[in-house]
Amino acid sequence: MLLQNPRAKGSAGISLHAKLLDQLGQAIVRGELAPGDPLPNADDWSAAHGVSRTVLREVIKVLAGKGMVESRPKIGTRIRDRSDWNFLDPDVLAWRYGTTTHAGDARSLFELRRAIEPMAGSLAAERANKAEIAKLEQLYEKMELYVDDNDRFAEADLAFHQAILRMTGNELFGSLAALTETAMLISFRLSDDNPYGQRPSLPLHRRVCDCIARRDPDGTRNALIELLDLAEADVHRSLAARSKPRE
Structure with missing residues (x-):
């Protein structure tokens, strides 16, 4: 039995927003993006994943709500320390235990x-x-x-x-x-x-x-x-x- 992300239930596919959220969330949890690291350039990331900057901004807002990233003027968006993450969030739980x-x-x-x-x-x-x-x-x-x-x-x-x-x-x-x-x-x-x-x-x-x-x-x-x-x-x-x- 495979672990499914709750957002994907009952749908024939996963939206670009949900797919990018899962990819970025898993990359952060796996340590591919470490605390203090900036997120990749928005234009490069959008082009690489075939999504608009609007979708990327929405994903960043969701991750910020989970305590995983923070955005500041002149600094940009960076990964927060693990101690700031909401590990009780169902998505974060799924990313942590998904692989x-x-x-x-x-x-x-x-x-x-x-x-x-x-x-x-x-x-x-x-x-x-x-x-x-x-x-x-x-x-x-x-x-x-x-x-x-x-x-x-x-x-x-x-x-x-x-x-x-x-x-x-x-x-x-x-x-x-x-x-x-x-x-x-x-x-x-x-x-x-x-x-x-x-x-x-x-x-x-x-x-x-x-x-x-x-x-x-x-x-x-x-x-x-x-x-x-x-x-x-x-x-x-x-x-x-x-x-x-x-x-």
């Missing part, structure tokens, strides 16, 4: 998920209404149905975890759905060659459903922590297997 990922990167990703999802599950167990719980049950049933189809399972799994965020009744948690979507898609990509498949995670997803239905915040929190531990172990197993030299 190569190391064990330390995976650890950071799961630390982020553990900081959000178990607490959200606890609140969902306290606040979810019957209709929301029924919807979560339906999503779990889809996961059971598609457990041997990685792509369809991932779609249902993503919807399952995002539903829990919205079941908190807290709009701030709900707004984290885009962030967790990117984080989960990265997790799926890193573990899509897991030889054990998705079946080992079903009992824990079942327990999450049951704990929320029983109004058990602690049980929900613990089940989600175990689920994230299992997912992280799958990712590290996959990364270790990919790093071994082929015979």
Whole structure:
């Protein structure tokens, strides 16, 4: 399963703006353009990529909004220090994890998920209404149905975890759905060659459903922590297997 940039979903192609944004964003994240470096000459860059200066300016505005570049009079546009970047931005997450990922990167990703999802599950167990719980049950049933189809399972799994965020009744948690979507898609990509498949995670997803239905915040929190531990172990197993030299 390939990691898709969220902007490309549901479209037959990617606009010139989105394509240039991805190219420039990835170049910055990979270090091809280091902090303090100026952006290439606008005319040269526009000609090389077949886009207008207007499109380039729009892309620069987007990157500035993510904290990655800054423009100053008489100095031009330069790359900002990594400490200024918004690493929680879904695009920046996708660029950071889109090509190569190391064990330390995976650890950071799961630390982020553990900081959000178990607490959200606890609140969902306290606040979810019957209709929301029924919807979560339906999503779990889809996961059971598609457990041997990685792509369809991932779609249902993503919807399952995002539903829990919205079941908190807290709009701030709900707004984290885009962030967790990117984080989960990265997790799926890193573990899509897991030889054990998705079946080992079903009992824990079942327990999450049951704990929320029983109004058990602690049980929900613990089940989600175990689920994230299992997912992280799958990712590290996959990364270790990919790093071994082929015979």
